[in-house]
Amino acid sequence: MRFHLRMPSLKVTVGLALLAVFTFVAFFGSALAPYDPSKRSRDILQAPSGKHWFGTTHLGQDIFSQILVGTRSVMFVGFAAGILATAIAVLIGVTSGYLSGVAGESLSTVSNVFIVIPALPLIVIVTNVVPDSGDWAIATVIGCTGWAWGARLLRAQTLSLRQRDFVQAARASGESTWRVVVFEILPNLTAIIASSFIGTVMFAVMTEIALAFVGVSGISEWNWGEVLFWAQGQQALALGAWWWFVPAGLCIALLGTALSLVNFGIDEIVNPRLRSSGRAVVKAADGRKVRMRIGFTPVLSQSPDVSSEGGGR
Amino acid sequence: MKYFVRRLGFYLFTLWAAVTINFFIPRLIPGNPVDSLIAQRKGQIDSKAVESLTVLFGLDKHQSLASQYFHYLGQLLHGDLGVSFQNFPEPVTTVLGSALPWTLGLIGTTTILAFLIGTLLGVFAGWRRGTWVDALLPATSFLSSIPYFWLGLISVAWFTGVDSFLPNSGGYDPGLIPGWQIGFIGNALRHSILPAATIIVSSVGGWLLAMRNMMVTVTAEDYITVAHAKGLSGRRVMTRYAARNALLPSVSGFGMALGLVVGGTFLVEYVFSYPGVGLQLLNAISGHDYPLIQGVFLVVTVAVLAANFLADLAYMALDPRTRKEG
Numbered sequence: 001m002r003f004h005l006r007m008p009s010l011k012v013t014v015g016l017a018l019l020a021v022f023t024f025v026a027f028f029g030s031a032l033a034p035y036d037p038s039k040r041s042r043d044i045l046q047a048p049s050g051k052h053w054f055g056t057t058h059l060g061q062d063i064f065s066q067i068l069v070g071t072r073s074v075m076f077v078g079f080a081a082g083i084l085a086t087a088i089a090v091l092i093g094v095t096s097g098y099l100s101g102v103a104g105e106s107l108s109t110v111s112n113v114f115i116v117i118p119a120l121p122l123i124v125i126v127t128n129v130v131p132d133s134g135d136w137a138i139a140t141v142i143g144c145t146g147w148a149w150g151a152r153l154l155r156a157q158t159l160s161l162r163q164r165d166f167v168q169a170a171r172a173s174g175e176s177t178w179r180v181v182v183f184e185i186l187p188n189l190t191a192i193i194a195s196s197f198i199g200t201v202m203f204a205v206m207t208e209i210a211l212a213f214v215g216v217s218g219i220s221e222w223n224w225g226e227v228l229f230w231a232q233g234q235q236a237l238a239l240g241a242w243w244w245f246v247p248a249g250l251c252i253a254l255l256g257t258a259l260s261l262v263n264f265g266i267d268e269i270v271n272p273r274l275r276s277s278g279r280a281v282v283k284a285a286d287g288r289k290v291r292m293r294i295g296f297t298p299v300l301s302q303s304p305d306v307s308s309e310g311g312g313r
Numbered sequence: 314m315k316y317f318v319r320r321l322g323f324y325l326f327t328l329w330a331a332v333t334i335n336f337f338i339p340r341l342i343p344g345n346p347v348d349s350l351i352a353q354r355k356g357q358i359d360s361k362a363v364e365s366l367t368v369l370f371g372l373d374k375h376q377s378l379a380s381q382y383f384h385y386l387g388q389l390l391h392g393d394l395g396v397s398f399q400n401f402p403e404p405v406t407t408v409l410g411s412a413l414p415w416t417l418g419l420i421g422t423t424t425i426l427a428f429l430i431g432t433l434l435g436v437f438a439g440w441r442r443g444t445w446v447d448a449l450l451p452a453t454s455f456l457s458s459i460p461y462f463w464l465g466l467i468s469v470a471w472f473t474g475v476d477s478f479l480p481n482s483g484g485y486d487p488g489l490i491p492g493w494q495i496g497f498i499g500n501a502l503r504h505s506i507l508p509a510a511t512i513i514v515s516s517v518g519g520w521l522l523a524m525r526n527m528m529v530t531v532t533a534e535d536y537i538t539v540a541h542a543k544g545l546s547g548r549r550v551m552t553r554y555a556a557r558n559a560l561l562p563s564v565s566g567f568g569m570a571l572g573l574v575v576g577g578t579f580l581v582e583y584v585f586s587y588p589g590v591g592l593q594l595l596n597a598i599s600g601h602d603y604p605l606i607q608g609v610f611l612v613v614t615v616a617v618l619a620a621n622f623l624a625d626l627a628y629m630a631l632d633p634r635t636r637k638e639g
Contacts, residue, residue, distance in 0.1 A: 115572060116617060118572045118610075119573060121579065121609065121613055122334070126338065128606075213580070214583060228463065231466075237466060237470045248463075253458045253459045261451065271530065
């Protein structure tokens with residue numbers, strides 16, 4: 001499959017730019033932070049000011065520093081879990097799609113079981129059992145439970161690719177199964193793999209933050225969920241300390257939006273019909289207007305105004 | 314019928330898998346904490362309860378794993394989930410029995426409402442593609458990127474207060490006794506407005522996008538062009554021809570997404586101290602109440618499977634191909 005290269009849409013550009021900013025902060029957050037995030041000071045529960053951009057906590061800790069330093073943990077768990085889950089998804093999804101018969105069916109059943117079993121309760125329970133719940137452990141647990149959606153999508157696509165002529169031809173010419181899978185099928189799954197990777201990163205970020213928020217994961221490292229955990233525990237709401245939980249929430253939402261904007265872009269490569277098309281109203285020779293809509297046959301309307309029903313009459 | 318039987322078999326298999334996971338997890342806990350908890354409560358727990366906990370958590374090391382496993386299955390079949398440590402001496406089933414209606418009511422209503430609203434908006438957004446509606450899509454993805462629990466925190470801060478109509482926590486006022494009286498139901502409804510609104514707002518976006526993308530794909534089909542060519546009204550083509558077919562993947566995705574939705578709503582229960590299963594789970598975890606943790610996981614899985622089964626029935630009603638014999 002060759003992708004038609006075009007200027008990435010505005011959505012994708014914005015998404016990638018946001019991701020780049022978060023990645024930068026993940027690497028250099030500790031160096032950028034104006035204060036030590038755990039260090040107490042006398043500025044207790046200060047509203048945002050020039051000195052403390054996002055205000056301070058009940059112990060006088062600088063929230064801006066906490067957010068900056070916490071970015072690393074969030075990005076690390078998101079991407080590590082995403083890579084692990086995508087690897088498992090590719091392995092299981094492609095295998096179960098390519099193999100026919102009992103082996104394929106049973107792998108597909110396994111992934112369906114993982115989809116249906118409620119993930120968050122399971123992750124909460126497993127994390128609680130794991131003795132050392134640092135970032136690595138959490139990323140592993142999330143990766144091992146979050147692969148099933150991707151596997152399901154990849155299986156469906158592999159099933160349809162298996163019947164295509166070029167795959168049949170490769171098999172007929174005696175290429176090994178391994179070679180057919182890696183060189184004929186995998187390249188055609190790139191977009192789906194990428195989009196399921198991004199979906200899993202999003203899931204992992206949300207899950208990690210949720211775990212930290214309810215206080216299940218260890219409190220050794222700062223992350224955004226940790227900030228919210230303290231905000232909730234110290235009654236930030238009742239104290240009117242909105243600055244304590246608003247920045248972390250907005251960061252989560254921004255990261256999530258960035259990921260889904262990139263995903264929009266990938267979706268539009270896979271399925272060109274999803275591209276937003278500009279309004280294209282064309283004037284016919286006799287002055288009547290026709291609105292062009294992708295997927296509809298343009299029809300001259302009787303009335304001069306353009307009806308919203310593209311293929312009206 | 315074949316479809317029906319296959320799905321039923323799948324659910325039984327999943328149930329078995331969940332029960333088995335539940336069997337193994339406590340056996341992986343290093344230095345079994347249940348042991349020490351029983352030791353702490355020595356003299357308070359009667360021997361029968363100790364026996365049931367022994368079976369649930371594999372404290373009896375003399376038995377083989379296989380015989381432990383069958384013993385465990387037998388006990389589950391009798392509906393014995395052990396004794397809750399936190400709510401001692403209440404059995405886990407009693408604790409779950411009082412929490413489950415709250416969760417079912419809240420999640421059930423909000424998930425269905427969010428699905429209906431999101432799907433309706435998605436039909437519209439897909440049909441009006443290339444108009445101003447497209448500009449709203451990034452906004453919906455922003456909304457669905459906000460964690461449920463954070464939106465809950467914000468709405469507590471904005472909408473509740475000393476003199477507000479909306480309470481900030483709990484499922485009902487502390488003085489009331491749960492029952493089917495008008496006063497109590499009204500009070501419970503008032504408590505559920507904010508949690509419900511939170512869940513709906515943050516989950517509508519996902520359904521909207523899924524439905525919109527399916528609508529866009531479906532509208533390119535030949536039968537839509539034919540319907541237009543026949544001169545049917547645009548509305549009729551949109552609802553009867555495009556939406557009905559675009560709905561199928563959403564309905565089959567409904568059950569599958571429930572597993573994810575449940576997790577998010579648990580956090581909403583936590584934020585609002587809503588007396589449901591999710592709050593019980595999180596409390597049980599902080600209190601190391603292992604029997605209750607196990608029980609919650611099992612009950613939630615069963616509930617999600619049941620909901621999946623209902624979604625399958627709806628799918629059968631919508632798609633005649635699944636009803637075909639053979």
